[in-house]
């Protein structure tokens with residue numbers, strides 16, 4: 001074990017307490033006032049120059065040392081989810097219906113532990129930018145910070161981020177070069193027909209039958225239009241129409257989640273889905289209104305930065321605890337937007353597998369971040385910063 005990891009294990013208790021304090025006080029997207037103030041105060045206390053209020057409740061802590069010209073960005077997310085916690089743990093959420101069910105409390109605490117270590121003992125030369133973002137869970141907090149001039153004010157030669165992952169052995173570091181997480185688009189479709197009596201369908205134009213046909217037709221997009229060797233998901237997660245057995249409703253709505261790991265596949269999905277819905281609607285003589293809301297981009301880890309991150313991981317925990325090229329994930333992550341602007345790499349740290357408590361999936365009301373990862377994640381950030389800023 002590296003001496004750096006040993007050093008961070010020695011002071012892990014204070015950061016476990018901090019992590020649990022954040023867990024007890026979860027805040028939803030763009031409402032992370034207490035959390036971001038806590039983070040900003042800590043960073044200032046350790047000598048970082050802090051800009052608060054970047055992208056709403058986001059902040060950046062900067063530490064410049066020596067005369068090195070390289071500039072590094074490390075990102076953690078701070079927001080919680082609208083889930084009612086059922087863990088029954090002593091540090092369970094004290095806000096009903098709000099919970100750190102994705103471990104962003106742990107991500108924040110890991111980066112803070114690294115921040116303190118680097119301020120006290122860091123041997124580096126260059127500019128360290130610690131980016132604490134709001135609203136990762138669908139709110140696009142990364143984009144908001146970028147719209148507020150994140151990379152103009154704090155230019156970075158590379159950016160890195162980390163997420164915990166249940167189902168992977170605790171502390172295992174999983175990296176991947178290339179497309180690692182999916183784009184995620186949200187589509188809302190409203191079909192409008194002519195309502196009428198269920199006994200006289202010929203006097204109505206039924207949006208229910210059109211909706212049913214569209215749901216089935218959409219299944220052919222992935223199976224018939226997308227290269228079988230490419231990943232694509234088209235899920236109709238909601239279908240709403242009608243209230244009574246003898247009434248043909250006026251309208252029906254569908255809500256879709258559309259995902260891809262490739263920009264061209266993503267564009268083709270949009271083209272085919274729109275065309276299919278339009279043609280199907282026309283064939284049933286109903287009006288279709290399609291509201292296509294682009295969500296997070298495909299997250300692409302760049303080759304050089306991923307190779308560098310792998311070296312850091314191997315140096316820290318050894319090859320028996322590192323997966324050099326893990327599988328891609330169909331979930332999405334708004335760090336993808338930062339990677340569209342700046343090269344970098346995103347990795348997973350195992351939260352626990354098998355029957356262990358850490359194996360409970362994120363976004364489940366029984367989930368909790370595994371505190372055994374605090375020193376590992378912090379040591380990874382500290383080592384990465386010292387190896388990058390030379």
Ligand SMILES: [Zn+2]
Pocket residue numbers: 101102137362363
């Ligand atoms: Zn999440």
Ligand SMILES: [Zn+2]
Pocket residue numbers: 102103104136163
């Ligand atoms: Zn998350």
